[in-house]
Amino acid sequence: MGQILGENVKSFVANALHWISAAVFVSTLSLGLYMTSLEFMHPWYNSAPDFHKSTGIAVFFLVAIRSVWRFFFIEPAPIPGGDWKRSVDPILHRGFYFLFFGITFCGYLIPTADGRGVEFFGLFEVPALFSYKEPQEEIAGTLHLSLVFLTLCLALLHTRINIRRCASKFKSLFKLSS
């Protein structure tokens, strides 16, 4: 199957998935922090969490597709050079998949603790598969937030490792187009 797609297509899809998941993840996270600060009387008090759940489900599927893509088609290019970055970044990469799955799964466990499913933009519903009631929502909630902070720290490290390479790539892209 690997031969059907050209190298360019494979890496384009992998790159697109990387940046789309990153963007959706950061937006979902920001919305999550924002919505918990909303007052009961705020017009978005109900809609913001609904939206957060939908984009959270999107993160889950994006990361799922991305890991399948990685497994079958293309692994991220190794970092040039031979220092610590080269050995740390692949571990980080794999770690992110587990973290994203962990965060979205814990998030999913909060509203489903009472047996209710979660909706994806009103299109379909992910049913509640694990409903152990209290204290499920409490434990899942604590884990959900803790894993987010852990991911944020690792994402900073990931950015620090890759920023130079990324910047030079963008530069060459602009050079090519001009």
Add this chain to the structure above:
Amino acid sequence: MKRLSLLAAFVMAVVIMLPGALRAEEYVIDTKKSHAFIEFKISHLGFSWILGRFNTFEGEFTFNEEDPAKSKVSVTIDTASVDTNLAERDKHLRSDEFLDVKKYPKANFKSTSIKLTGEDTAVIKGDFTLRGVTREIELNAKHIGAGKDPWGGFRRGFEGVTTFALHDYDMTYNLGPASKEIEIFISFEGLKKK
């Protein structure tokens, strides 16, 4: 002789007091088989009610048949067991904006006086501690019934209603003007201690 009469007086005192002591029957509230409920009701925007309950609590009471006003009741509630049939809402209610269950895992009620108001009704005054705040509340109580159960025990049941402002217990989260007060309904059956 003097010692003997003292002993006689003591025995007589015990004999006289014993029936009185026996009359103050002791009961444990039957939470084991859940014949006891602590439910609450609060307005949602003034349009309808949100009903909820505490699933875990324990309590006991004494009942004085001769003089019911001398009866006593105490109940301790596990605040984390709040249940409004919506996990997300319950999580919010457990947070420091409402019950703050991490800091205040227990709420309790202890009666201080009982005033009979009718054949089977009374006003039970007592100290209710919630969120670390203790205030006197009044329960409008009713004795529902008592008697032998089919399994060899003796049971006695009551119900009671009270209303208080959330603000009284330092819960100041804004739920809108219609939702400032909460009504508590408690119904329980006591199993007589053997």
